[in-house]
Amino acid sequence: MKEIVLVSGGAGYIGSHTAVELINAGYDVVVADNLSNSDMSGVEGVRKITGVDVPFVNVDCCDKEAFRKVFEQYNFSSIIHFAAYKAVGESVADPMKYYRNNLTSFMNVVDLMREFGRPNIVFSSSATVYGEADELPVTELTPRKPATSAYGNTKQMCEDILRDSVNAYEGLKGISLRYFNPIGAHPTALIGELPRGVPQNLVPFITQTAAGVRECLSVFGDDYPTPDGSCLRDYIDVVDLAKAHVVAITRMIEDKNKTKYEVFNIGTGNATSVLELVNSFERVNELKLNYKVAPRRPGDVVSIWADTTLANEELGWKAERPLDDTLQAAWAWEKNVRGIK
Ligand code: NAD
Ligand code: WQD
Secondary structure (H helix, E strand, O other), rough: OOOEEEEEOOOOOHHHHHHHHHOOOOOEEEEOOOOOOHHHHHHHHHHHHHHHOOOEOOOOOOHHHHHHHHHHHHHOOEEOOOOOOOOHHHHOOOOHHHHHHHHHHHHHHHHHHHOOOOOOEEEEEEEHOOOOOOOOOOOOOOOOOOOOOHHHHHHHHHHHHHHHHHHHHOEEEEEEEEEEEEEEOOOOOOOOOOOOOOOOOOHHHHHHHHOOOOOOOEOOOOOOOOOOOEEEOOOEEEEHHHHHHHHHHHHHHHOOOOOOOOEEEEEEOOEHHHHHHHHHHHHHHOOOOOOOEEEOOOOOEEEEEEOOOOHHHHHOOOOOOOHHHHHHHHHHHHHHHHHOO
């Protein structure tokens, strides 16, 4: 009998890539999503890539009675919980939308996993929990800073809910994965990031500018205290990130976790500036991007990148895909979406 993994939010960007890697690793997958920030194309892409007719349930994880039915129907041992809203700016403008969705859905996950005696929870956390860190690169022991957005606060609160719950309740185990900056797309170009409206993140804005959907990319600030004046980030390929979830789930299923609750940074360990990323995108895809330097974006941290020693040594996971390949995949996906040859 294959182990079943429930992927909540599995129609979305990272969830769909993770569903593919779980299937590649021999797991059965059930996707649960309310399509609030996605559509069925993600699930169809997963089915096409894997040749598996992955079951999909349209459910709001905040609706406990409806969500309970998924637990009744499928006997999964493990959940990877991606389902959340993720727009930082929107969360500042409408915090209750974020607290209601991200906290309620996660508390339902913990309650139902307990109720049904299902042990393993992987939570999608974020490097945003570190804020403007005092030491770089950040390790898992680097203190979290008070969150500057409701979104960031929900990530810190969910981490704490998971830690406290697995420590208190027999039979539960948890891993929080703190993603750095996920970018790119599947090499088949069948799944990728599909932002609604104007993209807030750098790479979708770059690919949409290259595709002519946006006129000009603004590089937010070139006067930061960094080598070229633009911000430094740790850009992690989405397929590498997806594989980190597979090893995290496997670790818990095989009972190899050292403590009931664990936290891992998931990044490359490399710092890349905005201008470097833009230049690499132009070079590997042999095109010119229309961009200009614009004022700093309020709320941006100057620099953050990961110390990935713990994930490398404990999970046996390491980012593998070169940034150039990731940027080619991002462009191939955008071209596919726009019907560009
Ligand atoms: P996404 O929006 O593409 O995927 C999230 C999915 O969850 C969507 O398909 C959405 O429809 C679904 N969803 C939201 N609320 C739901 C609910 N109440 N019930 C059921 N489904 C619901 O986002 P993503 O980029 O794939 O992010 C996945 C997770 O990773 C999120 O928790 C996000 O906060 C976290 N994360 C993302 C990034 C990033 O830069 N993309 C970085 C760090 C952490
Ligand atoms: C990267 C760099 C921008 C757009 C956000 C969330 C974080 C996490 C990942 C979820 C920054 C610059 C961007 C543009 C630019 N998400 N930029 N022009 O801000 O590092 O992280 O996504 O957990 O919580 O805050 O990512 O892609 O928005 O920005 O110059 O049009 O690109 O200033 O330096 P960020 P990003």
